[in-house]
Amino acid sequence: MDFKLTEEQEFFKKTVTDTIDRIVTPRAQEIDEKDEFPWDVWKEFTKLGYIGLRYPEEIGGMNADKIMCMIFYEEIARASVGFAQSVIMNILMGTYFLFRFGSDAIKERCLYPAMRGEKIATICFTEDQSGSDLGATRTTAVKDGNGWRINGTKMWITNGPICDFCTVLATTDPSKGLKGLNFFLVEKGTEGFSSGQIINKLGCRGTVTGELVFDNVWVPDENFLGEELGKGVVYVGDILDEVRLMTGAMALGIAKGAYNEALEYSRKRIAFGQPIGNYQLIREKFAEMDTLMNAARLLLYYGSWLLENKMDCRVVAAESKMFATEVCLKVVDELTRIYGANAFAYEYTPQRYFRDARFLLYGGGTHEVLKDFIGRSLIGKL
């Protein structure tokens, strides 16, 4: 066993950290306060090429291994999870099905510009009555001539109101439940495709999240993203582990940012004549936080290693997302205790970490659903 990052991975981590700290970190508080998509930061960051992180070099990507991807997700979430969500949507979920199933024309039109940051991508799963329960998807796609007619409304769509294209999950046969699900590409400007309500979120501010409406939207057959009808749910399974590990990495990123703030504060804040870091009850908090974060990172890297080596990681990925998020919630809570009353003021940063962490409870699957899945997987069918 070798737990060490390779020299190349260490270099990648250092470079990513430096780059993010130069471009994103100084703007994090402002991004949160304004709650507007930071177009200037987006342009400056995406021109560096990181959106192609997980795609092959032949198409302008980096072909990064899964550990490197997790390093990247963690670091960008450490700086600003609001900005990270938009970036990661373009890197992973928003472009995944285009890369896998898109025609050359679709790749030229959507994927490659998205990898360059020139187009904003998203994916649409959630509806008002379906999140983890994808079988309840009500958005329909009905065959119509040489294409498909899509109707429905999607909720909680990251980048939705500003997207240039989206991958939409729709049922082509509601009677088949999960086996009726399929993916379609819908591009901005298509008749009937519009953005609805923008959600005023508690955290992850800066990412524009909202409703997308598909009102009799017609797309050509080319926009069907898959090998054959009815395999959409299988494709969801193919990406789900990576999404869950990514969510765990983001949770660790928030935790790390909060931990660093706590560390700095405990070294500087004087109480009763000395830095509060000198008090055992404060030190105990760091001992616990560091232990938990190390454990979460080991589980995350283990899951990523399984994924990289094409081994079954469904349970570990779910455990990783769940554990890293719970660790994150613990760390941001400790940050607010170490900061004392200042944590309750908007002018300080702890409140941002505290609010941001809450979203991870839901993204990538609620912990109630994940625990049920893990337990069911371990006990087996009785």
Place this chain on the structure above:
Amino acid sequence: MKILVFIKQVADSEARIIISADHKSLEIENKYTLNFFDEFAVEEAIRIKEKFKDSQITVCTFGAKRSIEALRTTIAMGADRAFLIDNTQYPSENPMVVATILARFAQQEGFDIILCGRQAMDDENAQLGSMIAELLSIPHISAIMKLEIIGDKKVRVENEIEGGRATIEVTLPALFTTQKGLNEPRVPLITGVMKAMKATIPVIDPLTLGLTKEELDSYAAMMHLFSYEPPPSRPPVKIIEGETPEEKVNKLIKILKEDAKVL
């Protein structure tokens, strides 16, 4: 155009540094970075290459194995190749020792221009550039703010002087140390990062550069580090009390005149 850039990996400004009990050494948290002033040197080399495509940028440092990370950063930015002169067998920080080793590397490698930061952010010696130039018997201009190639083997540079700037023309080969304001160092593109990750960085033993241990020992013996001391702790902050802003300002003026004696 052969461009040599000498760099140093230094402790990050956020790294925790503790002075050892005997005051002879430092314990540095494992956070290192490319020296701030060297970034300008690397960037300027890349800008020269962008204008003179047949240029080759070679970066070199004398340091610990971990310095490879800083060398990779320069490749990610756009340098062509990098060399580490490993200090494991001879871990001296004596400027004359380092300058001698780097000058010998420059002689072996060949060069038209040598660039390096005006000083390292850790020891703040600001000696290396002038020492290397002297050892190579070439001109040296310090803390340049502008560099322009104006002809075959001719360079015009500007550097900051008290109250203004000087413009100087220099015949190459020459060495320039770089100052903040010369350029804006670039953030590496991901293609550069990939290139840097794959780059092979040769590691050189300084004693294979035609130098003897005795020679280096003789330079090292010229200086002796006596002790490290922390800066004096800052006096406590004095809060000026008062009912009105005017009252507070008057009290402040009185303190500045009578106690601090700065007015």
